[in-house]
Amino acid sequence: xxxxxxxxxxxxxxxxxxxxxxxxxxxxxxxxxxxxxxxxxxxxxxxxxxxxxxxxxxxxxxxxxxxxxxxxxxxxxxxxxxxxxxxxxxxxxxxxxxxxxxxxxxxxxxxxxxxxxxxxxxxxxxxxxxxxxxxxxxxxxxxxxxxxxxxxxxxxxxxxxxxxxxxxxxxxxxxxxxxxxxxxxxxxxxxxxxxxxxxxxxxxxxxxxxxxxxxxxxxxxxxxxxxxxxxxxxxxxxxxxxxxxxxxxxxxxxxxxxxxxxxxxxxxxxxxxxxxxxxxxxxxxxxxxxxxxxxxxxxxxxxxxxxxxxxxxxxxxxxxxxxxxxxxxxxxxxxxxxxxxxxxxxxxxxxxxxxxxxxxxxxxxxxxxxxxxxxxxxxxxxxxxxxxxxxxxxxxxxxxxxxxxxxxxxxxxxxxxxxxxxxxxxxxxxxxxxxxxxxxxxxxxxxxxxxxxxxxxxxxx
Amino acid sequence: xxxxxxxxxxxxxxxxxxxxxxxxxxxxxxxxxxxxxxxxxxxxxxxxxxxxxxxxxxxxxxxxxxxxxxxxxxxxxxxxxxxxxxxxxxxxxxxxxxxxxxxxxxxxxxxxxxxxxxxxxxxxxxxxxxxxxxxxxxxxxxxxxxxxxxxxxxxxxxxxxxxxxxxxxxxxxxxxxxxxxxxxxxxxxxxxxxxxxxxxxxxxxxxxxxxxxxxxxxxxxxxxxxxxxxxxxxxxxxxxxxxxxxxxxxxxxxxxxxxxxxxxxxxxxxxxxxxxxxxxxxxxxxxxxxxxxxxxxxxxxxxxxxxxxxxxxxxxxxxxxxxxxxxxxxxxxxxxxxxxxxxxxxxxxxxxxxxxxxxxxxxxxxxxxxxxxxxxxxxxxxxxxxxxxxxxxxxxxxxxxxxxxxxxxxxxxxxxxxxxxxxxxxxxxxxxxxxxxxxxxxxxxxxxxxxxxxxxxxxxxxxxxxxxxxxxxxxxxxxxxxxxxx
Numbered sequence: 001x002x003x004x005x006x007x008x009x010x011x012x013x014x015x016x017x018x019x020x021x022x023x024x025x026x027x028x029x030x031x032x033x034x035x036x037x038x039x040x041x042x043x044x045x046x047x048x049x050x051x052x053x054x055x056x057x058x059x060x061x062x063x064x065x066x067x068x069x070x071x072x073x074x075x076x077x078x079x080x081x082x083x084x085x086x087x088x089x090x091x092x093x094x095x096x097x098x099x100x101x102x103x104x105x106x107x108x109x110x111x112x113x114x115x116x117x118x119x120x121x122x123x124x125x126x127x128x129x130x131x132x133x134x135x136x137x138x139x140x141x142x143x144x145x146x147x148x149x150x151x152x153x154x155x156x157x158x159x160x161x162x163x164x165x166x167x168x169x170x171x172x173x174x175x176x177x178x179x180x181x182x183x184x185x186x187x188x189x190x191x192x193x194x195x196x197x198x199x200x201x202x203x204x205x206x207x208x209x210x211x212x213x214x215x216x217x218x219x220x221x222x223x224x225x226x227x228x229x230x231x232x233x234x235x236x237x238x239x240x241x242x243x244x245x246x247x248x249x250x251x252x253x254x255x256x257x258x259x260x261x262x263x264x265x266x267x268x269x270x271x272x273x274x275x276x277x278x279x280x281x282x283x284x285x286x287x288x289x290x291x292x293x294x295x296x297x298x299x300x301x302x303x304x305x306x307x308x309x310x311x312x313x314x315x316x317x318x319x320x321x322x323x324x325x326x327x328x329x330x331x332x333x334x335x336x337x338x339x340x341x342x343x344x345x346x347x348x349x350x351x352x353x354x355x356x357x358x359x360x361x362x363x364x365x366x367x368x369x370x371x372x373x374x375x376x377x378x379x380x381x382x383x384x385x386x387x388x389x390x391x392x393x394x395x396x397x398x399x400x401x402x403x404x405x406x407x408x409x410x411x412x413x414x415x416x417x418x419x420x421x422x423x424x425x426x427x428x429x430x431x432x433x434x435x436x437x438x439x440x441x442x443x444x445x446x447x448x449x450x451x452x453x454x455x456x457x458x459x460x461x
Numbered sequence: 462x463x464x465x466x467x468x469x470x471x472x473x474x475x476x477x478x479x480x481x482x483x484x485x486x487x488x489x490x491x492x493x494x495x496x497x498x499x500x501x502x503x504x505x506x507x508x509x510x511x512x513x514x515x516x517x518x519x520x521x522x523x524x525x526x527x528x529x530x531x532x533x534x535x536x537x538x539x540x541x542x543x544x545x546x547x548x549x550x551x552x553x554x555x556x557x558x559x560x561x562x563x564x565x566x567x568x569x570x571x572x573x574x575x576x577x578x579x580x581x582x583x584x585x586x587x588x589x590x591x592x593x594x595x596x597x598x599x600x601x602x603x604x605x606x607x608x609x610x611x612x613x614x615x616x617x618x619x620x621x622x623x624x625x626x627x628x629x630x631x632x633x634x635x636x637x638x639x640x641x642x643x644x645x646x647x648x649x650x651x652x653x654x655x656x657x658x659x660x661x662x663x664x665x666x667x668x669x670x671x672x673x674x675x676x677x678x679x680x681x682x683x684x685x686x687x688x689x690x691x692x693x694x695x696x697x698x699x700x701x702x703x704x705x706x707x708x709x710x711x712x713x714x715x716x717x718x719x720x721x722x723x724x725x726x727x728x729x730x731x732x733x734x735x736x737x738x739x740x741x742x743x744x745x746x747x748x749x750x751x752x753x754x755x756x757x758x759x760x761x762x763x764x765x766x767x768x769x770x771x772x773x774x775x776x777x778x779x780x781x782x783x784x785x786x787x788x789x790x791x792x793x794x795x796x797x798x799x800x801x802x803x804x805x806x807x808x809x810x811x812x813x814x815x816x817x818x819x820x821x822x823x824x825x826x827x828x829x830x831x832x833x834x835x836x837x838x839x840x841x842x843x844x845x846x847x848x849x850x851x852x853x854x855x856x857x858x859x860x861x862x863x864x865x866x867x868x869x870x871x872x873x874x875x876x877x878x879x880x881x882x883x884x885x886x887x888x889x890x891x892x893x894x895x896x897x898x899x900x901x902x903x904x905x906x907x908x909x910x911x912x913x914x915x916x917x918x919x920x921x922x923x924x925x926x927x928x929x930x931x932x933x934x935x936x937x938x939x940x941x942x943x944x945x946x947x
Contacts, residue, residue, distance in 0.1 A: 012587050013528070013591045013592060016566060017533050017536055017540070019537070020537040021534030024534070044507045044508055044644070046639070048508040052538075055875045061879045066502075067501040068498060068499040068500075068507075070642070071641065073640065081501040084501045108577060109612065145532035145609070146572050146574050215885070215924070217884060223864070225856070225860055381595070
């Protein structure tokens with residue numbers, strides 16, 4: 001019977017989370033803007049832990065400023081911290097944009113962020129003049145840590161950016177892409193596809209260079225260091241004039257919806273182009289929005305993926321069971337793809353509580369004819385306990401499952417965020433047809449290494 | 462003028478007091494201003510008090526379940542981020558069922574908006590019950606306040622007391638919300654105070670010897686403790702309690718029975734050694750086990766306390782025979798290279814002299830995220846004329862000093878590492894190491910090797926494209942040139 005078998009977490013406490021709080025998603029989004037600075041209005045842990053998390057995954061700098069809230073701010077509010085913090089960032093770092101990212105503490109204290117920004121701008125104007133002050137966009141991004149997850153923080157950030165920065169003028173013929181929280185390799189693959197279809201785009205926001213930037217001291221912007229690339233503020237301004245917006249994730253499409261409502265920029269939300277059919281859908285969406293044809297070059301790339309699947313799926317992957325965990329969009333996308341590979345998505349697990357995720361998985365269940373054990377709002381401990389009685393052949397997810405995989409002696413294919421115990425995973429795409437090729441190689445090699453190597457003669461072609 | 466204002470910090474002249482340039486004739490109290498609040502809007506390396514309590518002090522304990530009372534972020538960030546492995550051995554000879562339990566699991570209350578409005582006490586109590594059910598073998602449950610619970614006023618101690626009675630095992634609350642104090646140092650202190658007040662003196666060791674020490678402030682980063690423990694064992698000194706690397710909850714309870722407290726990380730844990738001395742009369746000494754020289758000297762000091770000097774000499778001689786020749790190789794390669802030490806605290810004074818004396822390196826400057834005055838006095842004493850001593854440097858200042866000073870290697874953390882590389886300078890992780898352990902004799906050799914491999918990484922010779930081929934590029938170690946000279 002094909003259906004979704006929802007497995008509830010039988011406790012309230014979270015043990016080994018599969019999610020973090022909103023501010024991380026916002027800091028990630030602001031980092032994708034050219035010469036932008038995330039300014040976290042909270043305690044120092046709120047910036048330091050995130051910098052640590054991002055740096056160890058991407059192996060790149062993650063420069064985030066903080067207003068350093070302490071006891072006095074807890075009592076009297078963080079007014080001076082934010083006003084001074086904004087001015088220091090503006091004067092010392094000369095950014096194009098400052099994203100003011102709230103936290104649990106600043107939200108609970110109830111700081112009037114909009115009011116403080118106004119005061120800061122006024123004081124800043126006295127110091128550096130109106131022209132310079134006006135050049136720096138200051139965007140308030142409300143990310144209360146006690147609501148939803150990091151994805152909501154990303155969503156709130158992208159929405160705040162377009163709401164505060166986008167301005168309608170002349171149609172630009174471009175497509176806005178909201179990539180979701182993906183890796184540099186994924187965004188580069190999306191841009192590659194758009195290039196093949198001759199479509200110009202505005203990526204909201206583009207972390208591909210900032211989180212995977214060249215080491216070239218002679219060509220690096222210093223004092224302050226700003227990484228190469230990122231979406232320019234001008235592009236965000238122009239996003240109101242695009243032909244349409246495609247959010248690669250249904251879970252963080254508020255920016256797209258807002259652009260549609262305010263500026264009649266049509267929005268398409270998801271699915272993330274992981275696997276064949278999701279990528280097909282992405283191309284159809286692109287064609288629908290722009291009228292551009294799906295070119296032969298792209299269809300050849302599709303053909304390379306199909307070729308791999310024909311060569312590898314039935315021979316090595318058929319009926320192998322998989323447990324997939326991580327962010328909802330990526331988890332659902334991979335579940336569909338492993339179904340396309342003839343594998344069995346036995347368990348899917350996400351930390352977010354989301355109805356859309358269940359709908360996505362229902363669709364995969366129908367396509368695969370598999371009863372899919374599904375954990376929503378779950379944690380890694382839940383999966384660890386589940387695997388004791390319900391082992392699988394392969395785990396697919398982040399490094400945070402590595403000790404569970406090791407103990408259960410199940411090989412882990414690393415995808416998503418964070419991956420800190422292997423290298424290169426931020427660079428290679430999992431989206432698009434090329435991402436599919438990368439994923440099928442990863443999965444198949446894992447199968448060969450773990451399930452064929454002991455009968456090595458079977459590895460002779 | 463002994464103080465320096467970086468150009469990039471001219472808009473915040475208050476920073477001047479935080480950067481001291483060593484002048485040998487300066488009065489003693491000439492040190493950078495420290496342990497004060499960071500200027501808002503900085504890209505600071507500093508963390509929060511919760512990080513100091515859970516991340517540093519208690520997270521290394523092997524048989525305790527840690528419940529973070531927070532929105533999900535603090536719980537997530539308290540998970541799997543520190544390298545303090547643990548064994549399953551318990552002092553009474555029994556086995557704890559899970560290896561590296563402290564690294565493997567974290568529990569959180571996942572506070573939601575309604576909890577912020579109505580309070581999270583019920584959730585906290587429930588989390589303790591659930592934790593005890595999920596991990597019935599843990600010997601204690603520790604609860605952590607965070608910014609949210611500090612602000613909404615949840616009474617952590619009351620919940621701990623109530624749950625301790627209910628589940629019949631120790632439940633201890635650590636009230637170190639993120640906003641407390643100016644750095645993570647406040648969390649270290651709260652961790653010390655809480656463990657002293659709630660645990661020390663509550664248990665008795667299974668056995669004692671006349672050679673028992675508390676090894677305080679040793680967190681077993683990358684296995685440091687296991688290395689140092691070998692030395693002590695061979696000398697005949699028994700580590701009765703470690704605070705807190707690879708230790709168990711009960712072990713902290715009998716710290717009052719040791720003959721001597723040996724303090725390793727002086728910033729994060731001198732507090733508890735002092736309190737134990739005051740209340741139970743156990744004397745303490747501050748020690749240093751980075752480098753062969755300091756390690757030998759401090760092993761001698763501890764051994765002397767117990768009249769075991771001869772044994773110490775044997776251990777030292779044996780280890781030096783093992784690492785000495787290789788260290789000679791690295792000294793030859795590293796002599797004259799310049800380092801900047803961006804440490805959390807004490808490493809900035811532990812390392813400068815040994816790096817010079819034993820490996821020939823020069824220290825261009827040192828900095829610290831969370832040291833206090835006493836630590837900065839030592840930092841200043843142990844660097845040479847003209848060296849920088851900086852409190853809480855921010856990213857821009859790091860950039861400027863890399864540009865202005867001659868630096869061959871930066872010892873720092875993950876947050877600095879990749880930026881430093883972008884500026885074309887090698888770096889090495891000193892907070893939790895690259896290929897550690899770094900303490901003790903073998904550890905210092907590891908550090909020397911990692912510094913050598915960072916500085917002599919062939920990539921630094923081929924950093925940029927050259928229009929014409931440079932014939933020396935292939936000679937990355939300089940060995941060919943030396944051959945020619947011969």
